[in-house]
Amino acid sequence: MTMISVLFLLFFVLTGILRVSHGATDVGDAAAIRSLMNGWQNSPPSWGKDDGPCGIPWEGISCENSRVTVLRLSTMGLKGTLSGDIAQLSELQSLDLSYNNKLGGSISPSIGNLKQLTTLILAGCSFSGIIPQELGNLAKLSFLALNSNQFSGRIPASMGLLSNLYWLDLAENQLTGPIPISSNSSPGLDLLVSTKHFHFNKNQLSGPIPAGLFSSKMTLIHLLFDSNKFTGPIPDSIGLVTSLEVLRLDRNSLTGPVPSTINNLITINEMNLANNELSGPLPNLTGMNILNYLDLSNNTFDSSEAPAWFSTIQSLTTLVIESGGLYGNIPSEIFGFPQIQQVLLGNNAFNGTLDLGTPSSELQIVNLENNAISEFKSSSGYNDVLILVGNPVCTKLSSSIYCSLMQQNQNAYSTNLSKCQSSCSPDQSINPESCLCAYPYQGLLVFRAPFFRDVLNSTRFEELERTLWTMLSLIPGSVYLSNVLFTEDNYLEVQVKLFPPTGMYFSRSEILKLGFSLSNQTFKPPNEFGPYYFIASPYPFPDSNGGKNSMSTGVIAGIAVGCIILLIALVILGLYAIRQKKRAERAVEQSKPFASWVSSAKDSEGVPQLKGARWFSFEELKKSTNNFAEANEVGSGGYGKVYKGMLPNGELVAVKRAQQGSMQGAHEFKTEIELLSRVHHKNLVGLVGFCFEQGEQMLVYEYIPNGTLRDSLIGKSGIHLDWVKRLKIALGSARGLTYLHELANPPIIHRDIKSTNILLDATLIAKVADFGLSKLISDSQKGHVSTQVKGTLGYLDPEYYMTQQLTEKSDVYSFGVVMLELITSKQPIERGKYIVREVRIVLDDNDEEYYGMKEIIDPTIVSSTKPIGFKRFVELAMKCVNETAASRPSMNEVVKEIEMILKNEGVSTNLNSASSSSTDFGVMKGVNHPYDDSLPRKDMKDDSIPKRDFGSGNAFDYSGGYSFAPRVEPK
Template sequence: MNMISKLFLFFVLAGGLQVGHGDTDAGDAAALRSLMNNWKNSPPSWGKTNDPCDAPWEGVACENSRVTALKLSTMGLQGKLSSDISQLSELQLLDLSYNNDLNGSLPSSVGNLKQITTLILAGCSFSGIIPQELHSLEKLSFLALNSNKFTGSIPPSIGLLSNLYWLDLADNKLTGPIPISSNGSPGLDLLINTKHFHFNKNQLSGSIPSGLFSSQMKLIHLLLDSNKFTGQIPESIGLVTSLEVLRLDSNSLSGRVPSTINNLTGVNELNLANNQLTGSLPDLTGMNLLSYVDLSNNSFDSSEAPAWFSTLQSLTTLVIESGGLHGSFPSKVFSFPQLQQVLLSENAFNGTLDLGNPSSELQMVNFQNNAISGYKSSATFNEILILVGNPVCTTPQANPIYCSLQQHMKVPYSTSLGHCNSVLCSLEQSVNPQSCSCAYPYQGFLVFRAPFFRDMTNSTRFQELESSLSSKLSPTIGSVYLSQVTFNENNYLEVQLKLFHPTEMYFKRSEIQKLGFSLSNQTYKPPAEFGPYYFSAFPYPFSDSNGGKNSMSAGAIAGIAFGCIILLILLIVLVIYAIGQKKRAERAVELSKPFASWISATKDNGGAPQLKGTRLFSFEELKRSTKNFSEANEIGSGGYGKVYRGILSSGELVAVKRAKQGSMQGAPEFKTEIELLSRVHHKNLVGLVGFCFEQEEQMLVYEYIPNGTLRENLTGRRGIQLEWIRRLKIALGSARGLAYLHELANPPIIHRDVKSTNILLDETLTAKVADFGLSKLVSDSEQSHVSTQVKGTLGYLDPEYYMTQQLTEKSDVYSFGVVMLELITAKQPIENGKYIVREVRLILNDMDEEYYGLKNIIDPILTKTTDLIGFKRFVELSMKCVNETATNRPTMNEVVKVIETMLQNEGLKTNSNSATSSVTDFGNTIGSYDPYNDSPRRKDKNGDDFQYSGGYSFARRVEPI
């Protein structure tokens, strides 16, 4: 047989092998290929063999030639779920969790998966309605559709899933009421065997139906928080005596809390905060397992501390802020053995606060803005005690520690890396706390939706969590690293989790699939006090060697041989083609390296900006960090585009500002902006982390500021109440940041868009001025003014700038004056057709010593404060700032001095010192400290003042202050 005949026979045999499917059912094999064709980034082993069961494809499990399970958690899958999934008629388990780029609608054909018991699509990007056809899945016991983008209402037909144990629809965009059965149609009240109703973080509305609950139900977790429910809490809720966690907070519920609520004697966490509940405070007598109680921000009748305060000895956290409480507080409560936090600010407790013998677990006591006149304790209490805004702080004997908000906060827990201090890893790697080697961990955020505690510093508790993760996920993992422990805006406990392989740098795909399933299927059970949780995984950077390593089949060999022939032909064609494509290739290089076009022929060799501590990010890196710029990570938007919360591979939280097409600058302008921002460093300015300029994308990456905008906090949307002193300090910090831009930036910068939404508050509520998108540089030839097109935000615009188009630093001063009026009134600049500046001017009355005539428009929170220190002077300063003539306005430096003096007159620290210092530096005497920069002044050789900038190159000569 000659060589040609042998090759011919080889291809015939290869072709014959390609059409067979070995041990796998032909329909199942075809369905898997359909899925693969609809996805990018499917596991490398998929499609390498023709037998998904016998020569198994990763994540595929089979029984008797039929596919029974698909476990593909955290595989980086992209694309849509094919309706051909329905062909896997023997499928019992489908886990596609944490594939953020899986999108599109959930095909109705999933209703044909009659054998399925577990369906997990958590942490993807599915959208559209939840198909009614799910009711056909009669064997379904676990349904997790949380953290997607589903819209529409909850299908009533889900009520027909009589075997359902777990129902999680949280963190979507679901609307409408909770369906219950009526006139023969099904509803969720039929799910008497279901133990978990997780419907939180949606847009569900209407009343919570009374018919939803019955004594036959076995519910243990009922999470309805952060929706739009109205009406009363139904009395029938008291029938579900199996409940352990009840969260109804952050809705618009009204009326009285039903007396039947204290039938729920097994509840550990009860949260009814941030509603419109009325009547008396609920009687929780007999609920002896309660650990966490939050009844804050409702409209309960004024009352003394209820008797049940002294009976619930399991309490770890008692939170009733703005609860209408008065009288004395029972000291017995503080001795409860597990008590960690008592947060009772904005009430009317009076008399002497007696801590008695406080529990060793007690971490924080906050009675801010009450009417407490004295304080005592039988034992030393060295933890946080806040009595700001009480008469006890106005007495000569007042303790400056508990009469200050700036008390020492303990650092939240993180796994110790003390023995690994010298180890440095690359960006996507982390230090394995066990071996001190660099590795690629499986990581994400473990989010506990109702923990029974509030203390984030307790090392014993979090070490117990580490031990639990290590033992229950063993032997897949070798060590655990916990960090960034915090309570987010929903009162969920977030913990960054990193899991490391016992011996290797990477996990295999099969190991990641197993870990993802353990966390998405709730196979892993944390210690009971952590309560219900969900996991949000980061994409995993698989190594090339971690793909499936299967021996080649004859078909694969034939494919390679055939491919080689084709490749040879292509190479010949490419050599010819490459010559004609040289210019196009060069243009592609220019696109991929945009800085190359910025190279100056006379000055530098490279086009990259001259940066200080600022990184160049790739588009893919930022896309990955923001989960493909998902709506769930969107934290702001404006005319320029949108801002997204991102998590870098190093675990650092950032805010990514992405310009939309119509608002992008030219390349040179963008380069100038990032070079400028990389040089601007001040504690009251949001810091630039890096940028991206890649193929029609312009993005700036800033440090992430967790407590949102000043506007959000003034409206109460963040759950933080800003008392008067805090508002003064926010004004001072913002003013310092702007004064720095005007006086010390080189060249000076006019912000041009000062407003409350561009002032951010960090974890200590320190103000940081943000968004320099409209900022204007002032050259030496433009020191008096800049002629420019009018830009800014309606309500904050300087009228003189608007009329003359002459921009000066005083335009920022005007806008800042409007922000000051917002701090006083909590109103937006233009509200119901009324302009705040004019409204204040009309009603100012200097005969009113207390409120200066502004009592009717002042923020109601401030009227609860007994002493608004410097209020009249603050109002006067605000009105000077919004003077219609720029020359009559103060400078930002003068604004800083006035607010600083107001605070100093009350004995409060402002982190500024006007006294001269005898310290010397490089032979120059360091004199007074600048009021808006903590860096000291010093004299140069000519005796002139200049600002010491700590070594940064943007210091410039200024006039003596």
């Protein structure tokens, strides 16, 4: 740093101190803002650094002519109450305090003094008490969102005076009583003829829906009254509101027939009248030619045949009429509608022959359980879910999957992270655009009335991602969607993570902008998603102090003077640091372990040829593990100890530190690092780097958070493994071993496959670990290695034990034992009984259901339904544990068989790891292997293969025979 730079910086500091701190803020506004600040914790750090917010800007506040006009503090982590002094901000036009879930208490009636207010958003807070009737004084109000709080009492009739109101959201509170309508003496909500949105869902509103609420003057597009306690009939007057696009009256106690006037709602996209006590005939919906979503389930309609409009409303995406009293034949035309996705007509009395006709390519689920269908005319064009359980036709289709409830063939949409290899600390997430760890702005995006019910369509949700990053001005690809599901209330919930364009954090101003865009409905999703709301999670600002911000000008001046002194000291320290850095760089260069490994006749490669692994200094690893603290120890054994560590970029790692006496020579250590750095597969634990310094040998691996497979099988990890998860764990592990056998060059035999050496990551993807006993097979060794017998009792290949000839089939035997563990959750040797022998004894070909293993199968597997492909999986496991190696399948054949088990039952084999292709590839090297997701590799020379036995005391071993897996306490 030059002297000119120092003087320039000092000039700016002094300019900041000498700047006039008294902004031109109205005295009353300044007092009101300070009153709010004193009543809140976690107000922004910029607050209080000046006498008023109209001078040096305070975050979230905008001014005009010395008056505060905008107060927006969405997702700031505010705690406290809303002081009545807010009323002093008489020129305030916009107030947004959304998504501060610790901000609560009652709303002061004085809020009615904010006569200039156009926007009032308190969504996602903890406000309680009654909604003050003084809100009716806010004549200019156009946007009012009080949803997701704890308001009680009645809806104030005075809201009918808000003639400019566009958006009215009172949903998800505890409001009671009837909907107020106008009379000679008081206003009512029927006067809100310009309002587009009535969102009153999920309250406790009661009484009949007033006929006087609706008129032809109204311009409502969203009428959400679902999940209340409304009684009585649906009023005829609802047919006057011909602008309606979404009508939700479901989950009330409405009675009587559906009025014929409902047929006037020809612009409607979604209509849900389910779960009431409606009677009479099914409504006539002829002419509703843009209706997408219809649900009339669980009412008491008169029994009838399928109405004529079943065959005419070709705009339908979802038809749901369960327990609707329908009988006769189902018109085949409905299955061919161009947009139809789901037809759910269970618990009716449909009979005769089911004919799917020519089904639409969009059709994914047809549920006709518990009807009276006697024949089925299959269609070659439909291969998705068809449920016929509880129909007479199932006596003729006893072996058909159509008579099973377990037919989901895909997982719900989630943003693809397969290109990202890194892992993050629990409070961070991976940015799908950059694959770097960051702190996203996240929360729950809830769509109250989507026009579809399909959560598998990637195109639809990819469009939602694009709309989010486009309308919120984010970097393309920086949106992550997950946990997409429909709730029992037929709301679509999506977990959303939005990532900062640069760095690890959003700034406060960026969060304020994002929060307002989502609370004020500035963000518009694709039309088919319908009305929504968003509830943000608290954001971990790096500058958050968890307390109040209240500094006087004198204190600031004192801090500024102190900063000048500190700055001078920093300049001196900086010059000293630069000098020391140069010294340190020279010292590090001298201490690097491979600096002296230069080319020679015996070692022509010099320094290690690494594929993605990096060198760590001893000090780096010491700091990352908190000086190798005992609290960070996650494994130990004869080789040394394993510690959990966190790198400066937030990446969690496992550091295996060799103890004195177990370390190897530099050449062998180098060779093993080279080998491990070349083994790249998502089902193998990856090497991050190494340390060879100050007499230390350490290997740094990726950290796997969910422990070992054994921990989960015995319940230690608190993770429940259903049968499908166990099949996918078996498939992932087998793919990792196939990579070692078929693609590693030279091939690798693991030699210690067991359930404690299979780790489960955060998404339960299996990763094979602990290469401490692994052996390389050079071309000259013809597929086997004569070596001292090593392994773990219970998993050991008996042929290898007898002949001391190690082959890839030895791993196959051990893997077969793991498969039996997955079935039984028993250890290989338990109470003197060997699992392979015990299974052989009980096998019974005549038992079609459990193959004779009902008594020894893990009870959690069969607690709900029969495990899919069970017999085939057992047979495969028994082939793997055949006493003769030649009779065992290869790991490639094991992979293909498990894939077929899953695919035949309609379960995806895409484990977000390698390709799931099952093309036979033989033993070809140098071609694209179906299970290869490694980086480009460089063939190892024969002379680089260590000419020794890789025993338990070398650098491959995670923990010297003990489980390396992190200790995961039961949840």
